[in-house]
Structures are given as C-alpha cells and as structure tokens.
Amino acid sequence: MIWGKRHHTSAEQAEEVAQPYGMPLRRRVLGAIVGVTTLAVALFAVPFGISMARLYHDDTVAALGRNATWIAAAVPDEVMHNGVRTVPLPQGLPAQLTVGFFAGSGARLSGEGPANSRVAADARDGHVHEAIEDGSLAVAAPFPTDEGWVGAVRVAMPYDLVRGRIYEAWLVMTGLAVVVIGLAVVFALRQSARLAAPLEHLTRSAQALGSGDFSIRALRSDVREANAAGLALEATARRLGDMLERERAFSVDVSHQLRTQLTGMLLGLESAMGRPGADLTEAIGTAVARGERLQTTIEDLVRLTRGAPTSEPFDVRALIEEITGERRAAFAEAGRRLTVTVSGELPQVAASSAAVRQILLVLLDNAAIHGAGEVTVEVSDLGDALAVEVTDQGKGIDEGEDLFARSEGNGHGIGLALARSLAEAEGGRLILRRAAPAVFSLLLPAR
Structure with missing residues (x-):
C-alpha cells in the first residue's frame, strides 16, 4: 500500500459510473429535436403571421375601397x-x-x-x-x-373586427405550431429512447463486466455504432472469461504439479528418518536433487506465467538429454530402463525451453507412476514440426478414459492437463497416439 494514495472501493466506483458527468443522452436528443423544431416553427410562423395580418388588412381596405367607389358612383x-x-x-x-x-x-x-x-x-x-x-x-x-x-x-x-380576424388566424397558427411541437416531442422521446437504450445497455454490461460477469450479451438495436460497440464488448468479455478460466485452470495444474514434487521429497525424507540404519546422507542428497528440480519447475512456471519471450532458440537434443539424464537414475532404482532415440539433426522449434521441459517432465512422471517396463523417448523431424513420443510397456489406458480432463480421481488428469495446456499455448499439440501400450506424442512447430 502506498501512503497518501486513496484507493476507491467498488461501491465508490459504481457510484461514479452511476453518476457520470455531462447531460444524459435522452435529454440532449430531446432538447435538440424540440429546440430545432421550435426554432423552425418560430422562423416560419412569425413572418407568416405578420404577412397574414398585412394580408387581412389589405383585403379589408380593398373591400372598403370597392364599397366606397360603388357608393360614390351610385349616389346622386x-x-x-x-x-x-x-x-x-x-x-x-x-x-x-x-x-x-x-x-x-x-x-x-x-x-x-x-x-x-x-x-x-x-x-x-x-x-x-x-x-x-x-x-x-x-x-x-x-x-x-x-x-x-x-x-x-x-x-x-x-378596426376590432379586422383585429379579431387577425387574432383568429394567429390562434389557428398557434394551435398548429403547438401540434407540430407536440409531435416533435413525441418523436424526440422515441428517438432519444432508441438512441439511449443501447448505450445504457452497454453501460450496464460494462458494469457487469467490471463485477466479474463475463456472460454479457450485446443488445441488437437500430444504431449500427452501438451494435458494433456491443459486439466488441461481448467479444472482450468472452476473451476475458476464457483467459480467466485458463488462468484458474493453470493455477490448479501448477499447484498440483508443485505439490506432487514436494510431497515426493518430503516422503523420501520421512522414510529415511523412520528407517533404522538408513543412509541419511543419501536421503538428504536425494532430497536436495528433488528440491533443485522443484526450484527449476517453479522458475519455469513463473517464466511461463509472466509471458516471457519464447523466441530464443535452444538446443532440443541437449534439453532432452538433460531431462532424461536426471530421471534415468530414478528409473534405474525402480528396476526400469529409460532410453532415448534421436533421429538425425533436429530443427529449431518455435517454443520455449521452459514449456518443453515441463511437458516432458509430466510425461516421464506419468510413465514412472502409471506405466511399467522400459520407457522410450523417440525424437524425430517431421519437416514442419518436431515429434517427441514417450512410450512405456504398461497395460495402457482404459477405453473411454479422458486423460487430459482435470480430475484427480484417476491420478492422471491434472499433470497431463497442464502439459496439454502448455503445448497448446506454444502452438503445439499433445495427444495420446496409442492407448495400449500408451504412446504420448508431443508435436512442436518448427521455426
């Protein structure tokens, strides 16, 4: 917290949104239409009224002149x-x-x-x-x-008779002007409502989006610009919702991945401490090695979470040999063998080394825990992509089982879900190419 800086609460922000600056659009449109109509009526009616008064006066004078001329001609x-x-x-x-x-x-x-x-x-x-x-x-x-x-x-x-006739004409004109202005008011109310309704809906949608509601939908109206803004806001809300959902899923996957490694390290130490005559030096060394791997995992995941640049090329062969070299001893302790087969020169991949490392670690951990027999890592060049396949000799995967679903019931889901999300984030794919024995295939785009 920075002292001296006041942070607005959500209630204050909502109040600021509910009481915006400036005149409401409904009032602006209503005032503009009624004002223009009134001015137009006045500019037309005033000269017309003056002309009509002059016309009635001149007609009366002409009639009186005819009568006077007639009388002058008829009287002796x-x-x-x-x-x-x-x-x-x-x-x-x-x-x-x-x-x-x-x-x-x-x-x-x-x-x-x-x-x-x-x-x-x-x-x-x-x-x-x-x-x-x-x-x-x-x-x-x-x-x-x-x-x-x-x-x-x-x-x-x-002259009162002439003036009365003029006033009657003015009264009719005034009535017509009132009718015209009334019609303008009705039209302005409908027009202002038609223009303001989509904007008010956008305001409510923006408030809902600020409150965390990503299910907002654009209101279809007759205003093309408001429709475009509504569709853009709807698309933004959908993207934000998907992004937040991915972030939440990624957080769950990461916490599971870190908790699994930390649990293995703690269980190893507790087992050594509770076993008489155990080699504590070896147990501590194993724990330190697992702690270093855990630190590497944390650094990789933090780098991926922060969106660090992934354009730096790296040696794929060296990375795979590093990862398999670290895990070969663990497989050997379990009486299993880990072999790596690399065919020819490997292309540079358009992915980050952190993401590739974590995906391979998940696949090797999955083979170690749920697989059996020898584990084979095959790396091959597909021209526009690099394929990394991890195979073991276990009984394989039951038909209909979704390994990549985020479910802890079968022990598979969270780690593999994290691996698939990392692969898709790097523009690649992670698939189960064969169920029995299980063959996982990682496809990474080449540069």
Whole structure:
C-alpha cells in the first residue's frame, strides 16, 4: 500500500459510473429535436403571421375601397350640393359599415363619421386613401361630379373586427405550431429512447463486466455504432472469461504439479528418518536433487506465467538429454530402463525451453507412476514440426478414459492437463497416439 494514495472501493466506483458527468443522452436528443423544431416553427410562423395580418388588412381596405367607389358612383350628385342628411344607400352593403359624405375640406356633410376626417380630405387628390380614425378602419374615395372632385365618400368599419380576424388566424397558427411541437416531442422521446437504450445497455454490461460477469450479451438495436460497440464488448468479455478460466485452470495444474514434487521429497525424507540404519546422507542428497528440480519447475512456471519471450532458440537434443539424464537414475532404482532415440539433426522449434521441459517432465512422471517396463523417448523431424513420443510397456489406458480432463480421481488428469495446456499455448499439440501400450506424442512447430 502506498501512503497518501486513496484507493476507491467498488461501491465508490459504481457510484461514479452511476453518476457520470455531462447531460444524459435522452435529454440532449430531446432538447435538440424540440429546440430545432421550435426554432423552425418560430422562423416560419412569425413572418407568416405578420404577412397574414398585412394580408387581412389589405383585403379589408380593398373591400372598403370597392364599397366606397360603388357608393360614390351610385349616389346622386345632389348629396354634395344640397347637404342632404338622409342619403339612400345601395342595397347589399355589410351591416357593420358606416358611410359618410365629406366635403373637400374633410368636413362631414351627411351620413356617419367624425365631424372632420383627415382621410376624406386626402381624397381630394382623386385617389382612394385609407387610415385608422376613431378606432375604425376608414377608406375614402373621391366623389365625382360634373364639376370634378368636390368631396369624398368615407366608408369605415370597427378596426376590432379586422383585429379579431387577425387574432383568429394567429390562434389557428398557434394551435398548429403547438401540434407540430407536440409531435416533435413525441418523436424526440422515441428517438432519444432508441438512441439511449443501447448505450445504457452497454453501460450496464460494462458494469457487469467490471463485477466479474463475463456472460454479457450485446443488445441488437437500430444504431449500427452501438451494435458494433456491443459486439466488441461481448467479444472482450468472452476473451476475458476464457483467459480467466485458463488462468484458474493453470493455477490448479501448477499447484498440483508443485505439490506432487514436494510431497515426493518430503516422503523420501520421512522414510529415511523412520528407517533404522538408513543412509541419511543419501536421503538428504536425494532430497536436495528433488528440491533443485522443484526450484527449476517453479522458475519455469513463473517464466511461463509472466509471458516471457519464447523466441530464443535452444538446443532440443541437449534439453532432452538433460531431462532424461536426471530421471534415468530414478528409473534405474525402480528396476526400469529409460532410453532415448534421436533421429538425425533436429530443427529449431518455435517454443520455449521452459514449456518443453515441463511437458516432458509430466510425461516421464506419468510413465514412472502409471506405466511399467522400459520407457522410450523417440525424437524425430517431421519437416514442419518436431515429434517427441514417450512410450512405456504398461497395460495402457482404459477405453473411454479422458486423460487430459482435470480430475484427480484417476491420478492422471491434472499433470497431463497442464502439459496439454502448455503445448497448446506454444502452438503445439499433445495427444495420446496409442492407448495400449500408451504412446504420448508431443508435436512442436518448427521455426
């Protein structure tokens, strides 16, 4: 432990993952879609509303102008000369209109309207004019007589009616805008859920992977990138699970291999100590030799566990002679013979000497414990591979027995399982070529 450095617990790490920095994706997508839709609606609706208000205003002015021109053409000229108070108006005029007749100065002669009208005075130039007077939208048309333009006809209607029509149009537009924004909200909710769901699943899968669950599976969605990330995470979890399983199996195999050698050394010492007249010097020498072999085994396994480089070439013949030379005395004590046959020059193999040593030691130990008679080691060049076969003259292997399974029930499994895993890790193979008598064949790829 390093003092001053705070180590996060798993609960704190989970809390950090559960409360990530930044805005959630669902909220981001929802805000983006709704914001863009609202801005688009506003950019479209505001100018359209202004244009519609101007259109309604101009339509009303045009209608009032037509009515004023019609009245000016239909009413007799005496209205302007005699100051008639009651003027018969044409049939068909809208009820909300007010009609007045004004002199060229803008003074009202008859009809309805203000006492003086600026828009009526402006009409003396012979053109139709419009303005808002006394809360009404008024249009004045010149009154033609034989003497020229002597006055104007003023037609007006309450401006509240025009404004109400504009407000109704704006209200309809506002309702449509609300409907559009509502639809955008619904779409944004579905879209944000569709985009966020696979990412949230990836987050949960990553948390499960961090907790040691290697059985996670990718969620299929409509987002190709999320699918690719999920498949990559699933493949990573599968590889990590397989790697961890191999590490656990390797640890079990190694512990068994070391425990077997240590047990043999201890049993030899205990036997010498409990036997009267035993040669303790010889027993200690044997224990020391076994201890040295145990140390070599530990160094090899540690080197293999750390993934040390395996590209350095080594002399295969010398390694095999070294291993068989160490075990020949043990076989001789048991009244058995160990012979080695090497055919011609041997190629360099693409494997580590540590792995090859441990595999051969397992095979020789297996032949010593479970085999009988002479043990033969044959080494031959297969061109693209090197074959090492270990044979004994025992009764062989029962049919259907799986020697390479990790089971301690028959005494075979763990050591041979370790040997096979080491061979496969080096790109080779370890097989039982013949069951009776047993022939184990180790195939190593040549460089």
